[in-house]
Amino acid sequence: MDHDTPAHGHDMGSGLPQGLLPAVVLSAVACSYLFLVRRARRRNPVLGWSRRRTAGFLTGTALLGIALLPPLAPLAHEDFRGHMAQHMLIGMYAPLALVLSAPVTLLLRTLPAARGRQLTAVLHSPPVRLITRPAVALTLSTGSLGFLYFTPLYDATTGDPAAHWLLHAHFLLSGCLFAHVIAGPDPAPSRPGVRARLVCLGVAVAAHAVVSQMMYGGFWVHIHAPVPQVRAGAEIMYYGGDIAELLLAAALVTTWRPEPRRPAVRRPAPAREETAPA
Template sequence: MSGHPAHHHQETGGLPLEILLPAVFLVLLAGGYVLLADRARRRNAQAGWSRWRTGWFLAGCALLAAGLLPPVAPWAHGDFQGHMLQHLLIGMYAPLGLVLGAPVTLLLRNLPADQGRRLSGLVQSGPLHALANPVTALLLSVGTLGLLYFTPLYNTVAANTGLHWLLHAHFLLAGCLFAYVIAGPDPAPARPSVPVRLVVLGMAIAAHAVISQLMYGGFGINIHAPVDQVQGGAQIMYYGGDIAELLLAVALVATWRPQPGSRRASRPTALREARPAVP
């Protein structure tokens, strides 16, 4: 196996773009959430906004920063183990915090009534219904790992900075979708029952275990990196992935409030709780 491909760094002033751009994005993301949370509390002091939600979202931002900024980001460029840690931070740990922050509900609390109704309609739309299906989310978050590591795709992405950032975006969005489908507090179209979601989560755990074991044994993988790096990355995926999925299961069970007839009433109730602001 050949060495891990290196990236070329573009610089602007004193900071490389690979540090500056994600840092600006993270500041805007965290700052925007805090401003909206403060505005929601001031608009409706009685309803307020949970500081736990704010804490979860900021924790997600911090985990995302850990994955996108030094020292992890430079390590990921030269070592497959760093890449795998980066994947877990961006695609599994950060999404859990971001999703538990209920950003859609917070946005609905701040939007004018007409815009809030449009967003609520989008949340309940057919395309999102298909996208938020647990099987779809599973394929996008875990299924693409097989395509990435068992075809030449990983080596192509690792050698191209633009494709590498697209991979980060995919990891983040697919991870957020999966966390949202499994345990998200935001309104969702026809969310399946908790037992169904636990089964899907179990399938994700099994898939991660199979991929990491095949990777450790060198069976069918197509990764241009030293064997010790690949095996170290496989161990990070195996143990780190288990911890992330256990946390997701805890989040699901902790927020489960079974009620008689909840299947029929869940969607209107969720949307009432996330009602848009009335000017």
Template sequence: MTEHHHGAGTVLPQATTVVLALLALAALQRLAARRAVRRNSGRPWPTWRTASFVTGLALIAVALVPPAPTGFPAHMAEHMLLGMYAPLTLVLAAPVTLALRALPPAGARRITAVLHSPPARLAAHPVSALLLSTGSLAVLYFTPLYNTAMSRPAGHWLMAAHFLLSGCLFAHAIAGPDPAPGRPGVPARLTCLGIAIAAHALIAQALYGGFFTDVHAPIDQVRRGAEIMYYGGDIAELLLAVALVTTWRPERRGGVRERSRTAASL
């Protein structure tokens, strides 16, 4: 749902690639769920988690598969879908937990080692995720970066990938059910979520009023896009707060290792 600057001859192959990739991910998730059942004595993988994963893939398809509207409002709708709504549903599907249950012990140990590595712990910290997701929006809209990215097909796809990956990272850091060694407690995560809410509101207001922004689009389009960001962001962040409350579990003795075992048993 964004403005495409490439010719019609490239749209169909790109759309086909996106659809095939999403179908492959859906098939991989289904295969992993079946293996998890076999490896855990018939214990079923929750159907609602599979539905959440498929919903996230569908939202990505809506955002990226043309035909789609053009202009800044469409770009902002894409940002909402890729950066906020799809990540929440994908994260709530607990893909890492599914992988830990589906893989043989050696593979599960490798994933656990990655999760405990310093780079992974740093990237999964709510502050780091906040800077990568919400903080990058200020760079995007308050510098020429948005105009540069939208002038090239590669720029659009890189921006879309950044929205999705950083959004997944933030949703995981705040409310993810998957193991997250080193993740701080609920008060710290709520603080980061509150900062994200305030930052989104301020950026949306700046876009609406034309303050400090550098977006080459008609004023009415920029204002409609700002409204989408303001109200759409509020709804998404409210859903993220609800997810944080519903996925929260009291701390147990044993620290990170105990929390990882608890999350892996979901």
């Protein structure tokens, strides 16, 4: 940590060009989801599509808009507290809302049969089965935090716009992956039982707490920002991460359904052999 050097960012230009591209992309994504919802309802009016899922997707895109548009986006390049707030929105809150909207299920309902079979084959492929394992998802989402904040990587991303956007993409994709593995309603062929997912979520909670406490105390942290900003950012990670993980746990409990117990099959007793009277 630097005690007297302010956090530095890169010149992103004026407010309009900075916010125009993310706004256009997010608007296009939201419109595409609404278009698929309309198609799903036309194909099967009885089954339809849940309004909660639609609201979840729109909420997720709105949270991404808050994170990537002014005033938070310019602040994130100048103040570590803004970066951490942006990190929470992109990496934890928006992914949970997007995952709960079940976009893969929506695609399966609207794609032609041949394309649907291809998507199903991809979901069952070995690479997808590998990355959707809880340990892998946990490593990609939570495990990368130590590599980011305890190495020069964070400072490198603040000076390179391309690296900064790659960091945003990593936060979003790894956050969506972890939320999907823990509580996603979309099909997941290699998803373990509820107990294993709760253990994985507990490890994520502990890891977030350790990283934020080490950041607050200045232990091995490598962030070129004033100490008050780093400590405030650590508090945002600590409390904001707890709230997001509680919401994820609530989503897991809400979407969990116990497996029906199969009735025990009773085997017929062996017939007794009748002996002829002497």
